[in-house]
Amino acid sequence: QKEVEQNSGPLSVPEGAIASLNCTYSDRGSQSFFWYRQYSGKSPELIMFIYSNGDKEDGRFTAQLNKASQYVSLLIRDSQPSDSATYLCAVNIFSGGYQKVTFGIGTKLQVIP
Amino acid sequence: DTEVTQTPKHLVMGMTNKKSLKCEQHMGHRAMYWYKQKAKKPPELMFVYSYEKLSINESVPSRFSPECPNSSLLNLHLHALQPEDSALYLCASSHTSGTGDSPLHFGNGTRLTVT
Numbered sequence: 001q002k003e004v005e006q007n008s009g010p011l012s013v014p015e016g017a018i019a020s021l022n023c024t025y026s027d028r029g030s031q032s033f034f035w036y037r038q039y040s041g042k043s044p045e046l047i048m049f050i051y052s053n054g055d056k057e058d059g060r061f062t063a064q065l066n067k068a069s070q071y072v073s074l075l076i077r078d079s080q081p082s083d084s085a086t087y088l089c090a091v092n093i094f095s096g097g098y099q100k101v102t103f104g105i106g107t108k109l110q111v112i113p
Numbered sequence: 114d115t116e117v118t119q120t121p122k123h124l125v126m127g128m129t130n131k132k133s134l135k136c137e138q139h140m141g142h143r144a145m146y147w148y149k150q151k152a153k154k155p156p157e158l159m160f161v162y163s164y165e166k167l168s169i170n171e172s173v174p175s176r177f178s179p180e181c182p183n184s185s186l187l188n189l190h191l192h193a194l195q196p197e198d199s200a201l202y203l204c205a206s207s208h209t210s211g212t213g214d215s216p217l218h219f220g221n222g223t224r225l226t227v228t
Binding site for chain 1: 143144146154155156157158161162163164168169201203207209215216217218219220221222224
């Protein structure tokens, strides 16, 4: 079983729709969860992080965490063509002064104008 | 603009060359990381430094040699690389707190090609 699982996509949504990206993880000791956006050939850019059960909203983005189900999701409202990218789910275990972050394979999102 | 700066942006080197990748951050972070990313793959952890000491080496071949001269700088020395080492090399930094709200901040990466 992979530590962090994501559907690689592509996930295609029309402009203005809600994009829903999902991620599951295997280690119940995981403490915090990050969503990174990565454009082709570029480095990952932090979108959201969450470490408590429930929802966290930031502008058009909402992260959802359910530790009992070991499930993390990212909702993107009013999707724009500029949101087209690969979205990496990352799971973190803090250990002795550093973050041990493991990434999923990423979901490729395509927003169709 | 990223607050983690990596140089060079691109590097082409032969298998017998010695080169270094450099990373600098001024965010006050005391943990720094090297990741390697191949095309269409997620970033893979190589090394972690915490308070300038090597904390993790993910069984990386010795042709990759990390160095952390001070709390702001991280180097990756390269020697006798193979073509399969061609990848995007990412530096990241973070706080060392364990409160769960300390994500990794990435630099723009170095695109390495080994010929």
